Amino acid sequence: MNTTIAEKRVLREPELLELGTRAFEGLGLAHEDARDVARILVTADLFGLSTHGLSRIESYGERLGVGGIKARPRITREQRAPAIVGIDGDNGVGPLVGMRALEAAMDTARQTGVGVAFARGSNHFGPVSPYSLIAAEAGFASIIGSNATTTIAPWGGSDARLGNSPVGFGVPNPGGNPFLLDMAISVAARAKIRNALKRGDAIPDTWATDKAGRATTDPAAALEGFLLPIGGHKGYGLALLVDLFAGLLSGAAYLTHVKSWVDAPDEPQNLGHFFILIDTRHLGSTPWLAQRMNDFAAILHDSPPAQASRPVLVPGEIELSNLARHRREGLALDPAVLALLEQHAAKL
Known part of the structure; x- marks a missing residue:
């Protein structure tokens, strides 16, 4: 279910994917192509990278509208x-x-x-x-x-x-x-x-x-x-x-x-x-890689932080933490982005 917090609608990942897919279909993409585009942009949003997420519907949509990008390319x-x-x-x-x-x-x-x-x-x-x-x-x-x-x-x-x-x-x-x-x-x-x-x-x-x-x-x-x-x-x-x-x-x-x-x-x-x-x-078995990767991260995590409130992180941990949290709690999209997505989705 969608909920509203501070005038922002909170959507779950499947809802974001569905809305993003329909919006790009409304811009002329085939369903499977639109789904792949939405998958990348929604993942960006779930990572916390909102400048490169579904907000890109604005610039992509403008260029699709004037023919600067093909909606149905032959890749x-x-x-x-x-x-x-x-x-x-x-x-x-x-x-x-x-x-x-x-x-x-x-x-x-x-x-x-x-x-x-x-x-x-x-x-x-x-x-x-x-x-x-x-x-x-x-x-x-x-x-x-x-x-x-x-x-x-x-x-x-x-x-x-x-x-x-x-x-x-x-x-x-x-x-x-x-x-x-x-x-x-x-x-x-x-x-x-x-x-x-x-x-x-x-x-x-x-x-x-x-x-x-x-x-x-x-x-x-x-x-x-x-x-x-x-x-x-x-x-x-x-x-x-x-x-x-x-x-x-x-x-x-x-x-x-x-x-x-x-x-x-x-x-x-x-x-x-x-x-x-x-x-x-x-290169090696799954257990071999898992053991080495976990040991690699542990060596870094075990370094005493210079500031107690800022423990040592391995690249990707912030994004993956955001991903897990947004998958649990949903994501509040910017109202302007949400309105634009719904506007394009309504063209179907």
């Missing part, structure tokens, strides 16, 4: 080598192309031990961690990444030439929580800066620069400027590496060849993704 798979597969997304919704690439990489890894999928002709595919979780629950370790619209200046440069390309890592744990690391290359995502602007809040001066390259606490100036990479020149190098794998090697657009979905919403972005999966069953 194709081409086996390039025993362990390498290419995916042409035909300008489909990003999470749909991402799911097809993940499935291809898993199918290949089951046969060869390692599966690598390169996807092109895609769009924003949500956060990495939902894909990493799906892979981990199926027994696969993963390295997953995507390129993105240019928002970061080259190290020492003065204009945007590379994207805030996300990359993530996952390692399954049959006896507990998998390891999940999902990170963008910038200190903070543009979505966080946009949210600060909506709230009227200042941002830390380590997040971004203005268009002249000066550190700023003004979110409006930051959105006109550039994101700052983590670790300075090291983050710059990592961002380039992700784009080389996701964009250049996949055959997708890369660096400034990527179209901005804000400036040109009716044009294909041709984003690229990569999925590198390892079938851990070829």
Whole structure:
């Protein structure tokens, strides 16, 4: 049952999946495709990643409406080598192309031990961690990444030439929580800066620069400027590496060849993704992996915390804790997001 708390409706996971599926069907997607898109976005919301969850119905829906994304793409798979597969997304919704690439990489890894999928002709595919979780629950370790619209200046440069390309890592744990690391290359995502602007809040001066390259606490100036990479020149190098794998090697657009979905919403972005999966069953038995993963986490957890109220965590534990809690208690969606989902679902 839906309940209401502080004017927000609390929905259970099956309800979120059903509403998300119907909303994307209302935008023209086939039922199974809409279900796959909703699965990624709902998982993001359950993880607590609301900026990359069902709220994406706004930007995805706008581009579907003006023909910038195909609602009914013909996604194709081409086996390039025993362990390498290419995916042409035909300008489909990003999470749909991402799911097809993940499935291809898993199918290949089951046969060869390692599966690598390169996807092109895609769009924003949500956060990495939902894909990493799906892979981990199926027994696969993963390295997953995507390129993105240019928002970061080259190290020492003065204009945007590379994207805030996300990359993530996952390692399954049959006896507990998998390891999940999902990170963008910038200190903070543009979505966080946009949210600060909506709230009227200042941002830390380590997040971004203005268009002249000066550190700023003004979110409006930051959105006109550039994101700052983590670790300075090291983050710059990592961002380039992700784009080389996701964009250049996949055959997708890369660096400034990527179209901005804000400036040109009716044009294909041709984003690229990569999925590198390892079938851990070829490395050892399930009990072997569970024992080692639990010991790995215990070594970290046993470190005395510098602050008693902040124990040492393993990457992914916060998201997985949020996932478990939201599955028990439900999730309160932003009323504006809920209204937009219901508006599109009503088109059926």
